[in-house]
Amino acid sequence: MDKQTVISAKHLKKAFGKGESIQVIYSDLNIDIYKGDFTVIMGSSGAGKSTLMYSLSGMDKPDGGEIFFDGTDITKLNNDKLAVFRRKECGFVFQQIYLIDKMNLMDNVIAAGVLTSKDKEDIKNRAKELFSLVNIPENTWKKTSSQISGGEAQRAGIVRAVINSPNVLFADEPTGALNSANSGAVLDVFTSLHKEGQSIVMVTHDKKSALRGNRIIYIKDGKIYGECDLGAFEQDDAERTEKLDQFIKEMGW
Amino acid sequence: MKKISTLTLHNLNKAKGQYISFGVFICLTAFIINIALVLAFQTFNAYDSLFEKLSAADINFIIPQIQDQEDLLTEVEGIDGVSFVEKHEGVFTSVTVREFAGSDFDMNTVFYNLDEERTLNLRDITESSEMSDNSVYIPMYMKELGGFAEGGSITYSIDGEEHTYHVGGILLEMQYGNYGTGMIGGYFPEAVYEDFAQEYSDHVITEYSLKISSTADLGEMKNTISEVLREKGIALLNINDRDTSKQTRTMVCTLLIVIFLALAAIILVVSIFLSNFRIRSAIEDELAQMGVLKAIGYTSSLIIASTVMPYMLVGIISTVIGIALSYAVLPSVAGILAIQSGFSYTPVFDSMALLIVLLTLMCAILLFSYLSAGKIHKLEPINAIRGITGDESTGQNVLLFIVSFGIMVLLSFAGTLLYNVNVKPDNFMNTLSEELPSVIFTAEDGKMTELKELLENDSRVRLFMEYASVPVSYEDGSLTAFVCEDFSKATNDICYEGHSPVNDNEVAIGNAISDKYPIGSNIELTVGDQSADYIVTGYIQSVNNAGAVCQLTREGYKKIGETINSVNVYLYEKTAEAFITEYEENHDTIIKSSVNFEQMSENGQMMYTGIVSVIVVILFIISVLMVLLVMYVLINSMISRRRQEFGIYKAIGYTNRQLTVKTALSFIPVVAVASIISAIAGLWYLPAINNVIFSLIGAIKNHFEVSVWILFVFAGMFTAVAFTISVLLSAPIKRITAYSLLKD
Numbered sequence: 001m002d003k004q005t006v007i008s009a010k011h012l013k014k015a016f017g018k019g020e021s022i023q024v025i026y027s028d029l030n031i032d033i034y035k036g037d038f039t040v041i042m043g044s045s046g047a048g049k050s051t052l053m054y055s056l057s058g059m060d061k062p063d064g065g066e067i068f069f070d071g072t073d074i075t076k077l078n079n080d081k082l083a084v085f086r087r088k089e090c091g092f093v094f095q096q097i098y099l100i101d102k103m104n105l106m107d108n109v110i111a112a113g114v115l116t117s118k119d120k121e122d123i124k125n126r127a128k129e130l131f132s133l134v135n136i137p138e139n140t141w142k143k144t145s146s147q148i149s150g151g152e153a154q155r156a157g158i159v160r161a162v163i164n165s166p167n168v169l170f171a172d173e174p175t176g177a178l179n180s181a182n183s184g185a186v187l188d189v190f191t192s193l194h195k196e197g198q199s200i201v202m203v204t205h206d207k208k209s210a211l212r213g214n215r216i217i218y219i220k221d222g223k224i225y226g227e228c229d230l231g232a233f234e235q236d237d238a239e240r241t242e243k244l245d246q247f248i249k250e251m252g253w
Numbered sequence: 254m255k256k257i258s259t260l261t262l263h264n265l266n267k268a269k270g271q272y273i274s275f276g277v278f279i280c281l282t283a284f285i286i287n288i289a290l291v292l293a294f295q296t297f298n299a300y301d302s303l304f305e306k307l308s309a310a311d312i313n314f315i316i317p318q319i320q321d322q323e324d325l326l327t328e329v330e331g332i333d334g335v336s337f338v339e340k341h342e343g344v345f346t347s348v349t350v351r352e353f354a355g356s357d358f359d360m361n362t363v364f365y366n367l368d369e370e371r372t373l374n375l376r377d378i379t380e381s382s383e384m385s386d387n388s389v390y391i392p393m394y395m396k397e398l399g400g401f402a403e404g405g406s407i408t409y410s411i412d413g414e415e416h417t418y419h420v421g422g423i424l425l426e427m428q429y430g431n432y433g434t435g436m437i438g439g440y441f442p443e444a445v446y447e448d449f450a451q452e453y454s455d456h457v458i459t460e461y462s463l464k465i466s467s468t469a470d471l472g473e474m475k476n477t478i479s480e481v482l483r484e485k486g487i488a489l490l491n492i493n494d495r496d497t498s499k500q501t502r503t504m505v506c507t508l509l510i511v512i513f514l515a516l517a518a519i520i521l522v523v524s525i526f527l528s529n530f531r532i533r534s535a536i537e538d539e540l541a542q543m544g545v546l547k548a549i550g551y552t553s554s555l556i557i558a559s560t561v562m563p564y565m566l567v568g569i570i571s572t573v574i575g576i577a578l579s580y581a582v583l584p585s586v587a588g589i590l591a592i593q594s595g596f597s598y599t600p601v602f603d604s605m606a607l608l609i610v611l612l613t614l615m616c617a618i619l620l621f622s623y624l625s626a627g628k629i630h631k632l633e634p635i636n637a638i639r640g641i642t643g644d645e646s647t648g649q650n651v652l653l654f655i656v657s658f659g660i661m662v663l664l665s666f667a668g669t670l671l672y673n674v675n676v677k678p679d680n681f682m683n684t685l686s687e688e689l690p691s692v693i694f695t696a697e698d699g700k701m702t703e704l705k706e707l708l709e710n711d712s713r714v715r716l717f718m719e720y721a722s723v724p725v726s727y728e729d730g731s732l733t734a735f736v737c738e739d740f741s742k743a744t745n746d747i748c749y750e751g752h753s754p755v756n757d758n759e760v761a762i763g764n765a766i767s768d769k770y771p772i773g774s775n776i777e778l779t780v781g782d783q784s785a786d787y788i789v790t791g792y793i794q795s796v797n798n799a800g801a802v803c804q805l806t807r808e809g810y811k812k813i814g815e816t817i818n819s820v821n822v823y824l825y826e827k828t829a830e831a832f833i834t835e836y837e838e839n840h841d842t843i844i845k846s847s848v849n850f851e852q853m854s855e856n857g858q859m860m861y862t863g864i865v866s867v868i869v870v871i872l873f874i875i876s877v878l879m880v881l882l883v884m885y886v887l888i889n890s891m892i893s894r895r896r897q898e899f900g901i902y903k904a905i906g907y908t909n910r911q912l913t914v915k916t917a918l919s920f921i922p923v924v925a926v927a928s929i930i931s932a933i934a935g936l937w938y939l940p941a942i943n944n945v946i947f948s949l950i951g952a953i954k955n956h957f958e959v960s961v962w963i964l965f966v967f968a969g970m971f972t973a974v975a976f977t978i979s980v981l982l983s984a985p986i987k988r989i990t991a992y993s994l995l996k997d
Binding site for chain 2: 054059060079080083084086087088090091092094096098100101102103107110111112114115116160161164
């Protein structure tokens with residue numbers, strides 16, 4: 001069965017700086033993201049993984065090229081239209097979590113939910129379901145980010161990211177600031193969301209995180225250097241692990 | 254709305270202290286502006302209402318009754334624009350009011366028959382005591398400022414003869430209700446008046462009171478009246494009109510409104526800079542969170558709205574509280590104003606003032622907070638998350654500089670006021686008065702030479718000169734003439750342009766008529782039936798007579814009036830009372846009467862010292878409050894932004910005391926530089942401020958000294974206070990621990 005393309009980026013260009021200090025991140029990059037895929041973008045530090053992901057999600061504008069998100073060229077949208085686009089189509093999970101401090105977990109989620117839903121009770125009910133899904137107990141919902149563990153905070157961040165049922169969930173090194181136990185719990189949430197059909201694009205340089213994806217893209221020298229189809233995630237699947245190891249070895253990681 | 258309410262509440266909740274400090278500023282601003290506006294709207298309206306209620310005349314003029322002519326009434330009625338004329342009788346004389354605010358006070362007074370039937374210039378008796386056969390009713394001004402009360406007594410000294418009356422009551426009237434116009438009223442029951450008028454039959458006057466049509470011009474009307482009287486050879490003793498009276502009686506109110514509005518403007522500017530700084534630091538501090546908000550779909554407008562909204566909410570609540578509080582003090586303020594205005598009213602709630610205060614403050618807050626938050630528009634979400642703003646400055650130093658400069662302007666003004674009223678009171682008194690002698694002696698007829706010989710040989714006397722204040726007339730009305738044997742001997746130069754008269758054909762005129770008579774032109778002055786032309790040599794000021802004054806040399810006055818027989822005596826020491834007693838006992842054949850002017854000046858000075866002290870204390874409190882609140886916002890923001898840095902300092906061994914002092918000291922260079930620059934600039938701006946304020950009350954030239962040392966002392970004190978407050982406010986640094994950083 002042919003996969004449905006949700007994002008199609010063509011001839012993307014991006015550079016930082018000017019004149020002699022210009023740093024070209026990519027000059028003619030083409031990439032498609034498919035619906036229902038858990039796409040993992042890997043690459044060495046400074047390869048432009050996050051930059052690419054933020055371009056694809058409308059967080060950052062490329063210097064050139066086109067990005068069709070469900071048929072709409074988002075590079076043509078102004079800032080306000082991009083904001084409205086993001087609230088409907090995208091969910092974001094960041095490495096540093098960035099929950100709004102002094103706002104409790106429930107309110108953090110509601111702050112995102114009210115952008116698309118008119119009924120606060122509906123948002124609350126959905127938030128409760130999602131909190132249960134990510135294993136955050138009810139007695140934690142009214143706590144602020146400083147009163148809970150990093151893992152709980154990141155899982156709350158995921159709830160905030162998916163409260164509006166985004167078309168694509170983007171995650172930038174979501175376990176980068178977490179210890180091993182918390183990382184596992186967070187990755188489990190991503191896996192369960194993926195299993196429910198959520199399209200996910202995740203940037204990581206962590207092999208354990210990458211194993212959760214079914215499609216691995218490796219960025220090098222401003223291009224898609226290689227791609228690997230790992231298939232659906234299964235716990236303790238040695239074959240997939242070996243396949244990923246082989247792939248990244250080939251990529252020169 | 255729902256989209257921003259969550260964020261708005263969150264913003265309010267996370268920086269309660271900052272919003273409270275902002276609210277205090279806005280509350281204070283609303284408080285002051287509302288007082289100014291309610292006074293502006295209601296004092297003048299209250300005056301107008303009273304004017305209508307008492308059917309006050311638009312123009313009143315008085316002439317000697319002996320010169321009144323049968324056809325004058327018809328002629329005045331025939332003047333174009335005059336709708337109604339009424340004639341009354343009175344007695345116009347110069348009196349010395351004994352124990353006026355504890356001293357003797359010379360006042361031109363018109364005494365009327367209170368029981369006379371009249372339709373114009375009615376009186377409203379507000380307080381009365383039991384009638385007696387020797388009663389006088391006095392204007393409220395005499396009670397509020399002079400200290401006379403119903404049931405008490407009042408003594409008028411006329412040509413050395415004492416008349417003591419029982420104060421039958423206090424009344425409101427619109428003609429001579431305060432001494433700003435140089436005239437005051439007195440009202441006798443019919444029987445008392447008849448006796449008085451008989452005794453002073455030479456001073457009996459006829460007063461013409463005119464109602465004019467709304468389109469008629471008061472100035473032209475007064476000129477026409479003067480012309481009619483001149484043609485008929487009738488002396489015009491005094492003429493007053495509706496507008497001048499109103500301006501005079503509401504002078505202090507106008508002054509207060511100007512000062513209040515200026516003060517409110519300074520506080521508002523500080524609050525705006527404060528909110529600007531707070532918003533800029535909030536953007537800086539919460540950059541990543543703003544980036545996340547943008548990432549999850551908040552538009553810039555929503556984020557800006559949630560940033561501006563708390564300021565609007567706090568602004569509205571604080572404004573309403575400030576306005577409500579102002580109504581608690583407005584009755585007291587109106588009471589203080591009654592001392593000078595001579596009429597009282599009770600301020601009531603003013604919806605127009607509320608609307609203006611609310612709209613002004615809300616527009617200012619909305620505009621400036623929106624402009625400050627406008628930076629959010631330019632934030633790219635990804636850059637914000639990565640902590641890149643492109644502008645690292647939060648404007649802390651700019652804010653601190655402007656606030657310090659502004660507060661120093663307040664302190665410099667207050668300090669200069671204090672210096673010139675308390676340390677060098679003559680500067681202040683000379684601005685408000687003419688000559689300030691120790692004693693004024695009036696010699697018996699033909700005894701002036703003997704009196705001067707006595708004074709010449711008295712070692713206690715520093716200076717003496719023949720000097721008198723006498724009424725003269727010119728074509729448009731009356732003037733108080735200061736007659737002096739030699740103005741070069743005068744101790745207070747009240748001439749602000751040109752020079753005082755030197756020859757007998759010269760005159761210097763007051764600012765009330767300076768527009769009509771340029772320097773070098775001629776003016777005809779009259780006393781009784783004697784007139785002479787004088788060349789205008791300069792302009793003089795007089796706060797007490799609303800500028801309706803002139804200066805004549807002794808010889809110049811002799812051309813139209815009698816020989817003056819009073820002498821200003823200036824003593825080396827403050828021994829006026831003993832000096833007068835001795836002269837009255839030993840030279841009673843030479844001294845006709847005496848005035849302890851030293852006592853009068855001291856009483857006047859005491860009154861002004863009291864008012865100035867209140868103003869200075871208010872300015873000091875507001876200044877300290879502003880420093881406190883601004884430093885609170887700055888230090889709080891700094892501690893929050895540099896929390897990690899303080900933790901590291903602690904980890905490497907800095908003590909709390911070292912960090913507190915280091916933080917407090919980091920503000921001092923800007924505060925000190927701003928204070929010193931403001932102190933130096935004060936040498937230019939303070940005279941300008943003083944000129945504006947004193948011009949409003951008729952003192953075109955003021956004698957205020959701006960002491961650079963006082964300014965520097967205040968700059969030093971301000972810097973020290975700012976440092977102390979900073980040390981106290983930096984205390985929360987103690988709560989930051991190196992360990993907490995690890996947890997963060």
